[in-house]
Amino acid sequence: MLTRPASPADAEAITEIYNQGIEDRIGTFETEPRTVEQILAWFDAVGPLGRFPIVVTEDEGRIVAYAATSAYHSRACYRGIAEFSVYVARDRRGQGAGRAALTGLIEAATKAGFWKLLSRVFAENVASRRTCAAVGFREVGTNLKHAKLDSAWRDVVVVERLIEENID
Template sequence: MRAVSRQHKPTWGPCATGVGRSARLRPVGDEAASRTRMATSDDAEAIAGIYNQGIAERIATFETEPRSAADIARQLAEKGDRFPTVVVERDGCIVAWAGAGPYRSRPAYAGVAEHSVYVDRAARGTGAGRLALDALAAAYRERGFWKLCSRIFPENAASITLHARAGFRVVGVYRRHGKLGDE
């Protein structure tokens, strides 16, 4: 698992979920079709659907049990405005999301958040992940965070590439850090 980090400078002024790759959505360059916004409890079902794809693929999270919309709604409520989740919406459908939580509980880390980005299978490669990541970074800058970090499985080449292109860098590699099922 790779640990990546980007430090922010203090001067920062009918959905396709679950559909195979053949149902590819149009690229994000069509601004009229894509927008980012803060997630609400109404988005919980779509967020759960995308997250459950990541759980099933086994290259994005150590979670093994699918999450329900109720699980996600509860999590959104618990995080509140301090740790918001953002979504990318295209033609009225959620195609990606990004969220974060505290990095550590000590006060020294109050401006550091650990984040994740998930993209619906049908929207991968269209720029939706980058939109989600950039929107998340902006939302956290506005809340006084100076750093976002993430842990990315080495098998998750798309996420590694996304983060590198967004200015993150590898700061370490965890070896034998977790065990996913019998693997």
């Protein structure tokens, strides 16, 4: 498997993988599927030439996962913090692609100068919690009843990883 910066040519594969994640109701509060045009607009806003890295993981020419950073907060003091997400194609989960994508994203975020990555993971999302732990994230704590998904309150675990190279 190879992880590399994403490009607009990857938008279709990213859309498909993200929409599977939305459908599966395990990784995000989002419920509306995305279109390729929306993903391309996202690329324009934050994509490969922007401040927030996005990476894809390929296996034999097929994109099997992606991971992306996004803005954490508009206050200047938080400029070195990014939120992240990671999604693996449904038929390729549990085969190392999530770990590969997240590892590549951490490398890209390190080069981009971020000092911390963070996210919120559904408490029951064992695969995501294990993947985060495997690449050095710690669990900060749990936000109880953070929001509703399909009318049910969900708890989320806050995870963070310091990037020591960018902390002086």
